[in-house]
Amino acid sequence: MMTGQWLLLERTEQLLPELYRLGEAPDPIRLFDDTELAECEEESPLLINAQTNPPVLAAAQSQPKAWPGLLLETAGPTEELLTHLRQILFIRFDQERRGVLRYSRQRTASYFFPACDHETRPTWLGPIQRLSWYGGTWHDCADGREAWHHIENQQATIWQAGAITYEQRLSAMQEQALQRQRGEHFLYQWWKQQSGIHFETAWNYLAGGMQAGFASAESLSTYLNLRYASPQVAPPATLPGSTDQERLDALAQHLATSTTDKESTA
Incomplete structure (x- = not known):
């Protein structure tokens, strides 16, 4: 089965104009549509078919800071990918607290996805065979160590739609990673002065x-x-x-x- 490439891009002021300038058929899909975040459409990340828009993909790969987001590779159909991406937006943590996981932000991705171990990774990546993003933690940023990161999901081919039927609960390791993100962000704001x-x-x-x-x-x-x-x-x-x-x-x-x-x- 052929693997498809998708870009899940964070909204910036330049995103839509650049998409329609470079893309042959950008047809952006708002991630927040058909979710309880639908009213926040201006803040919604956009899912773009990278294979039908090679100039957009090339720009995102050559200038990743100007195109913040994730590169996804999957052999599954669009609707399955979209359903999964929307499903993992909503999480449970710290006993019964509920929140939104903005995993499409490269900084958050740099803390969260490396904290997914071999047992939990298939659940969070679902039909995604390979996840890539450019960036790093706040510590990486301070040390000038931002780079491309890649995570493989070998169980993507046996993933089945509907595998997640409830909001995912963060593991202790994932909660600690996101807590460290908040701590390092606070420290970075102080450190840079x-x-x-x-x-x-x-x-x-x-x-x-x-x-x-x-x-x-x-x-x-x-x-x-x-x-x-x-x-x-x-x-x-x-x-x-x-x-x-x-x-x-x-x-x-x-x-x-x-x-x-x-x-x-x-």
Whole structure:
């Protein structure tokens, strides 16, 4: 059976004009149609037949940052692929919480799909034989390591339509991956405003702040600023105080005192 190629593209301001400029018959299919997200049509990713639009495929492969999304390869019919893609939009996590998984975003894909092990991968990829995207995690972005990623699904040929009849529940590994995505995104926003600090070092600072009990964006940002300003000084094992501000004040005092002591003995 011949394998077909599809592009699942994120909506950008330039997407539709470029599709109709390059495509011979783009015929975009909105992913959110026929789902409870149908009213959000302007935000819906678009599914494009890559084989009938080779110039679009070539542009997406040569300039992937300008064409954010996924490249899908499948031997199944269009409707089966579309049904599956819509099915895995809606997920259950953290006991009974329900959400939308924006897996077509390359950054999310870089965390989520590598967290699908050999047991869960066939469920999430369904009829997709090969999934490809360009990008990486926020850590990859900070280190300049963005690249093409590929995941194979050897069980795609035996997948049957209707295999998923309910909303999928995230595994512990998948939940942890998405939590790390949120943490690294927060850190990336802070990191890019600094200079002379490796992302891995900043990640260790953030982990230390969370272990110390700081949870709000404001308190964690202050913790990062304090650690960044005194990189040679280790924080105390515990911080006294009953509020975030009291513990941040204690940390600031400890770092200032330790820095002064080091300078006086130098």
